[in-house]
Amino acid sequence: MIYAQTNVLLTEQVMTGLRRxxxxxxxxxxxxxxxxxxxxxxxxxxxxxxxxxxxxxxRGVRLAGNLVNVPTExxxxxxxxxxxxxxxxxxxxQQGVDAxxxxxxxIPVPVGPDRRLIVGRDVEDQRAFADKVRRIFLVxxxxxxxxxxxxGFMVSRLVVRRIEDINSAARSIMAGDLARRITTGGNGDxxxxxxxxxxxxxxxxxxxxxxxxxxSDNIAHDLKTPLNRLRNRAEAALRENGGAxxxxxxxxxxxxxxxxxxxxxxxxLLIARLEAGAVEENMxxxxxxxxxxxxxxxxxxxxEEAGLxxxxxxxxxxxxKANRQLIGQAVANLIDNAIKYGVRNGGVIGVQVVTGPDGxxxxxxxxGPGIAPEDRERAVKRFVRLERSRTKPGTxxxxxxxxxxxxLHGGTVRxxxxxxxxxxxxxxxxxxxxx
Numbered sequence: 001m002i003y004a005q006t007n008v009l010l011t012e013q014v015m016t017g018l019r020r021x022x023x024x025x026x027x028x029x030x031x032x033x034x035x036x037x038x039x040x041x042x043x044x045x046x047x048x049x050x051x052x053x054x055x056x057x058x059r060g061v062r063l064a065g066n067l068v069n070v071p072t073e074x075x076x077x078x079x080x081x082x083x084x085x086x087x088x089x090x091x092x093x094q095q096g097v098d099a100x101x102x103x104x105x106x107i108p109v110p111v112g113p114d115r116r117l118i119v120g121r122d123v124e125d126q127r128a129f130a131d132k133v134r135r136i137f138l139v140x141x142x143x144x145x146x147x148x149x150x151x152g153f154m155v156s157r158l159v160v161r162r163i164e165d166i167n168s169a170a171r172s173i174m175a176g177d178l179a180r181r182i183t184t185g186g187n188g189d190x191x192x193x194x195x196x197x198x199x200x201x202x203x204x205x206x207x208x209x210x211x212x213x214x215x216s217d218n219i220a221h222d223l224k225t226p227l228n229r230l231r232n233r234a235e236a237a238l239r240e241n242g243g244a245x246x247x248x249x250x251x252x253x254x255x256x257x258x259x260x261x262x263x264x265x266x267x268x269l270l271i272a273r274l275e276a277g278a279v280e281e282n283m284x285x286x287x288x289x290x291x292x293x294x295x296x297x298x299x300x301x302x303x304e305e306a307g308l309x310x311x312x313x314x315x316x317x318x319x320x321k322a323n324r325q326l327i328g329q330a331v332a333n334l335i336d337n338a339i340k341y342g343v344r345n346g347g348v349i350g351v352q353v354v355t356g357p358d359g360x361x362x363x364x365x366x367x368g369p370g371i372a373p374e375d376r377e378r379a380v381k382r383f384v385r386l387e388r389s390r391t392k393p394g395t396x397x398x399x400x401x402x403x404x405x406x407x408l409h410g411g412t413v414r415x416x417x418x419x420x421x422x423x424x425x426x427x428x429x430x431x432x433x434x435x
Contacts (some may be wrong), residue, residue: 004283010126014105017082020049021119022109030110037111041065048302052085052120058113067118071106072120080107087122102240103127164189166198178206230257285434286324289317289353292362293329296351299339307345314353318360319434327362330405333398336423342366342421350423359411359430365423376415404424 015336029037041055046067053065060070072085084101164185170179181196181202182195237250293314303310331351338349344367350365380399402424403413410430 010123010130011105014123014126015107016122017109018119025109025111025117029117029248034112034115037115037117038064041117046058048087048124050125052106052118054106054118054120056116058115060116063115065118067120070116070118071104071120074108074120076108076293078107079109080105080120080314082137083120104205125135159191162195165193173202178202178209206430217248226257226261230254230261262296282323282325283321284324285319285321286318288320288322288327288360288362289314291324291328292317292331292351292353295328296335299332299335303339306339306342308339308342308347308349310349310351312351314351317353318355319387319426320360320432321434322428322432323405326405326408330402330426331362331364333402334426337398337424338364338366338422340361340367343368357430359429360428360432361425362428363423363425365421367418367421368424370417370420372414373417379415380413399424 025040028040038055039052041257044051045053045064047066049066052065052067054062054070056062056070057063062070064069066086071081071083074079075081082103082105085104085368087102100272102122102124103123104120104124106118109116109117109119144418155428162185169180171180181199184195184199186192233250233253237247237254293312295316296310297313300310335349335351342349347367350363352361352363352365354363355360378402397415406413406426406428409428409432411426414425414427416423416425
């Protein structure tokens with residue numbers, strides 16, 4: 001393409017010059033006659049010039065010009081033609097003696113009925129220049145092609161090797177090595193991004209598997225006790241000879257233990273549904289402050305019986321669109337925990353609703369032993385019960401359920417020091433506000 005464009009451009013420049021020369025000679029012949037044109041051609045014809053002329057009379061006899069013979073390739077067609085001619089030897093400073101045929105283009109020029117004039121130009125140098133451009137292009141293109149092939153091969157080998165690294169890591173992970181990770185090249189390309197995303201996915205899977213193992217261990221530990229207690233009470237009822245009344249009392253105890261187990265499994269199912277987003281469609285608009293206040297007031301008799309006082313500050317809560325039942329259950333779980341672990345005889349449980357620029361904070365605080373900072377992350381996991389709480393009744397699912405409810409609504413749960421005691425803050429995003 002470059003060679004062809006260069007050749008066309010050079011040829012067009014030459015033909016433009018020849019047409020201008022022809023127009024000038026035609027005007028000279030028209031104004032001065034045959035003698036004037038004969039003299040002009042004789043003066044312009046240089047033996048080794050690049051401008052070529054051939055002037056003959058009506059019979060074809062050569063009269064003037066530096067072309068010996070009329071080029072047969074140039075007829076009466078005004079577009080002219082390309083031909084080769086025998087040029088006198090030339091001395092070039094770099095190439096030495098240049099002799100032989102050379103390439104030229106020429107056009108016929110009408111100068112009268114008894115004269116035949118052909119004007120041409122030597123284009124051998126232009127052809128040599130165009131050939132040089134073609135050679136440079138071929139060499140450059142060939143070099144680029146070779147470099148492209150080599151570079152493409154190297155890049156493909158690099159990509160294949162990195163894909164093989166991913167496959168190798170995948171095979172190890174499928175074999176059970178969940179701690180294996182995909183190495184990254186460190187250059188931040190798309191494959192690095194893929195490896196990082198896969199590693200994050202593997203981290204999440206490992207975290208879930210660890211959580212599953214922890215839940216399994218905790219289930220074995222925490223559900224074993226109520227099951228044993230259920231069995232022991234059934235055996236005790238069988239051993240006692242208390243008649244119908246004794247059997248009835250034993251069965252009532254068994255039913256109580258069974259109800260606690262059912263509550264535990266219901267809580268597990270609810271948490272699973274929350275984490276799967278299966279209850280998100282039950283959203284409705286309600287007054288958040290009124291809901292928190294109503295739930296807290298239900299626990300006033302229980303707190304008084306435990307020797308605790310309940311302080312409620314839930315005025316001014318915004319209207320939100322959320323799952324009313326789940327928000328209420330989360331608040332109830334927090335108050336129930338505060339009653340269990342709060343200080344008896346004079347302790348205070350605080351329930352508060354705070355509207356901030358980023359959303360809504362619902363907090364429940366107590367003055368109990370609290371939770372150490374290093375244990376707070378574990379405390380919100382399922383079936384996790386800290387050592388100091390194992391003597392208290394419960395399943396270890398309360399904070400897990402609260403966390404699942406908050407996540408369902410796009411919120412978070414924070415455990416803070418109440419000095420003394422624990423303060424649990426449920427933060428709900430501002431997007432839940434009802435306009």
